[in-house]
Amino acid sequence: xxxxxxxxxxxxxxxxxxxxxxxxxxxxxxxxxxxxxxxxxxxxxxxxxxxxxxxxxxxxxxxxxxxxxxxxxxxxxxxxxxxxxxxxxxxxxxxxxxxxxxxxxxxxx
Amino acid sequence: xxxxxxxxxxxxxxxxxxxxxxxxxxxxxxxxxxxxxxxxxxxxxxxxxxxxxxxxxxxxxxxxxxxxxxxxxxxxxxxxxxxxxxx
Numbered sequence: 001x002x003x004x005x006x007x008x009x010x011x012x013x014x015x016x017x018x019x020x021x022x023x024x025x026x027x028x029x030x031x032x033x034x035x036x037x038x039x040x041x042x043x044x045x046x047x048x049x050x051x052x053x054x055x056x057x058x059x060x061x062x063x064x065x066x067x068x069x070x071x072x073x074x075x076x077x078x079x080x081x082x083x084x085x086x087x088x089x090x091x092x093x094x095x096x097x098x099x100x101x102x103x104x105x106x107x108x109x
Numbered sequence: 110x111x112x113x114x115x116x117x118x119x120x121x122x123x124x125x126x127x128x129x130x131x132x133x134x135x136x137x138x139x140x141x142x143x144x145x146x147x148x149x150x151x152x153x154x155x156x157x158x159x160x161x162x163x164x165x166x167x168x169x170x171x172x173x174x175x176x177x178x179x180x181x182x183x184x185x186x187x188x189x190x191x192x193x194x195x196x
Contacts, residue, residue, distance in 0.1 A: 027129060082180075085189075
């Protein structure tokens with residue numbers, strides 16, 4: 001039972017680190033601030049969550065679990081706010097390449 | 110198995126941190142650098158968590174909580190500063 005939890009936890013740790021690497025590659029290769037913001041937030045948050053689940057599966061005690069849930073809630077609630085602020089600042093300061101956009105939903109505001 | 114896992118995690122997270130540093134170095138605007146710093150801090154959080162998982166101790170869990178809040182406060186304040194500096 002505990003060996004299975006260890007293996008699953010190890011696999012989740014690996015998956016989380018892989019998603020972090022995907023975020024890093026996207027951050028370097030994408031051409032625009034908005035694209036980079038997407039690459040850095042979506043895979044990154046999922047990667048950190050997977051890592052936390054893997055960590056919880058390897059620690060397996062109640063109080064540690066509560067603290068990990070706290071970290072996960074912080075990540076889930078703050079990452080969208082920060083991404084939204086970065087995207088808004090990028091749009092307002094004119095750093096958006098309009099030829100890369102399908103629809104500019106803020107054009108008439 | 111644990112040694113192999115440690116090596117793989119170290120390689121993956123170091124590569125992530127290096128890519129984020131590259132973006133901080135190159136990033137044409139302050140906002141790109143903020144995104145890069147955010148990812149660098151997340152890689153650090155992941156590294157601390159991975160170390161705790163591999164050695165099976167819980168002493169660094171408060172560090173995880175502080176890091177996850179610190180990144181948010183840092184990037185939000187930097188973005189506010191960027192908006193004011195460029196307008």
